Amino acid sequence: MEKLAIKGGFPVRTSKLYYGRQWINEDDIAAVEDVLRGDLITCGPKVDEFETALCDYTGAKHAVAVNSGTSALHCACIAAGIGEGDEVITTPITFAASANCALYCGAKPVFADIDPENYNIDPDSIRAHITDKTRAVVAVDYTGQAAKIDEIRKICDENGLVFIEDAAHSIGTSYNGRKVGSLADMTCFSFHPVKTITGGEGGAILTNDDELYKKLVLAHTHGITHDESMMEGAPHEGMWYYEMISLGYNYRMTDFQAALLISQLSRIDSFVARRKEIVKIYDEEFAKVPQLIVQKEIPESDTSRHLYVIRLNFDNISCTRREFFDAMSAENVQCQIHYVPVYWFPYYEHLGYKKGLCPKAEEVYKGIMSIPLYPKMTDRDVEDTVHAVKKVCSYYAK
Ligand SMILES: Cc1ncc(COP(=O)(O)O)c(C=O)c1O
Numbered sequence: 471m472e473k474l475a476i477k478g479g480f481p482v483r484t485s486k487l488y489y490g491r492q493w494i495n496e497d498d499i500a501a502v503e504d505v506l507r508g509d510l511i512t513c514g515p516k517v518d519e520f521e522t523a524l525c526d527y528t529g530a531k532h533a534v535a536v537n538s539g540t541s542a543l544h545c546a547c548i549a550a551g552i553g554e555g556d557e558v559i560t561t562p563i564t565f566a567a568s569a570n571c572a573l574y575c576g577a578k579p580v581f582a583d584i585d586p587e588n589y590n591i592d593p594d595s596i597r598a599h600i601t602d603k604t605r606a607v608v609a610v611d612y613t614g615q616a617a618k619i620d621e622i623r624k625i626c627d628e629n630g631l632v633f634i635e636d637a638a639h640s641i642g643t644s645y646n647g648r649k650v651g652s653l654a655d656m657t658c659f660s661f662h663p664v665k666t667i668t669g670g671e672g673g674a675i676l677t678n679d680d681e682l683y684k685k686l687v688l689a690h691t692h693g694i695t696h697d698e699s700m701m702e703g704a705p706h707e708g709m710w711y712y713e714m715i716s717l718g719y720n721y722r723m724t725d726f727q728a729a730l731l732i733s734q735l736s737r738i739d740s741f742v743a744r745r746k747e748i749v750k751i752y753d754e755e756f757a758k759v760p761q762l763i764v765q766k767e768i769p770e771s772d773t774s775r776h777l778y779v780i781r782l783n784f785d786n787i788s789c790t791r792r793e794f795f796d797a798m799s800a801e802n803v804q805c806q807i808h809y810v811p812v813y814w815f816p817y818y819e820h821l822g823y824k825k826g827l828c829p830k831a832e833e834v835y836k837g838i839m840s841i842p843l844y845p846k847m848t849d850r851d852v853e854d855t856v857h858a859v860k861k862v863c864s865y866y867a868k
Pocket residue numbers: 538539540541564565567568610636638639659660661662671672673
């Protein structure tokens with residue numbers, strides 16, 4: 471048997487592979503440079519152009535570009551009218567921002583459990599957590615796989631809830647033939663460098679609803695409007711005049727970020743295709759490894775995978791997740807864990823959340839690990855990752 475690098479053997483590769491990374495080419499650099507050499511580096515035409523491109527790509531009616539996925543979620547909660555005393559249902563297996571957006575508005579995040587096979591929020595658990603204070607559901611498309619959109623839509627309609635889709639992972643995914651972006655009341659994207667397209671940082675909120683759109687525009691730029699029809703009666707002083715009519719933030723995207731994103735979006739089909747190719751190889755290689763469980767796909771989702779998550783099958787493996795993670799790292803394949811159940815974090819504990827709230831999520835969390843997945847991976851990188859995973863699995867096989 472091959473000896474693990476961590477036990478004094480040779481690593482599978484000499485240079486580190488990371489779980490995710492951007493792919494910037496010369497066109498991207500030229501697009502950014504062009505803006506930087508021009509007059510407007512923020513609030514210029516590129517942001518509008520990017521918003522239009524996002525609508526064309528997803529089929530959504532409106533898009534508002536912002537400076538992060540987190541601000542996208544915050545704006546969505548503001549537009550949904552979420553406030554003090556309200557409850558917002560979300561999943562614990564997500565980045566903290568999916569729940570924090572409720573806290574920003576003075577509301578309480580309520581955690582529904584996940585489906586232990588596909589790891590997305592379980593619609594039955596959403597139903598079980600609805601109270602007369604529930605105002606919205608923030609459903610996350612974990613790893614890029616769409617949540618059960620139709621069922622969640624139905625639950626929201628039946629209970630008068632706003633459906634916010636946290637699609638930070640899922641640009642490029644379709645659900646029953648429709649692109650993510652036009653499915654929920656509001657859809658939030660993130661353009662952090664590990665995501666499918668990047669602006670360095672960045673985000674966007676998409677909606678088909680004209681009223682929500684107006685609120686999103688206000689929320690992301692100080693609640694300020696130049697639109698006379700929205701003003702409250704102060705005398706119109708001329709072209710320069712504006713009014714602040716609600717409480718908003720400066721969540722604007724710069725023009726050079728938008729230029730980078732327009733250029734990235736023009737290559738999204740090739741990014742998605744390469745991600746799918748790698749996922750297919752991983753699925754085939756790992757399906758027969760008894761030490762692993764692979765994430766189940768739902769047939770409705772044609773998934774552009776942002777993360778590839780392996781789950782250790784503790785019936786067949788003798789190591790801890792920590793030992794597996796450290797062994798992979800010693801093989802120079804740097805994994806990551808997505809995610810610690812949000813309510814386990816000290817901040818949430820101090821708010822009164824207790825372990826045990828979502829037993830299925832907690833059980834899944836114990837065994838999961840994201841392995842490298844990004845379009846710029848070479849075939850050799852993919853082979854090395856498969857080799858390292860199988861090497862560690864066979865070393866620790868029960
Ligand atoms: C599921 C999820 N939601 C929200 C966010 C927040 O996005 P950002 O990092 O762009 O603020 C992330 C980012 O990692 C995420 O993974």
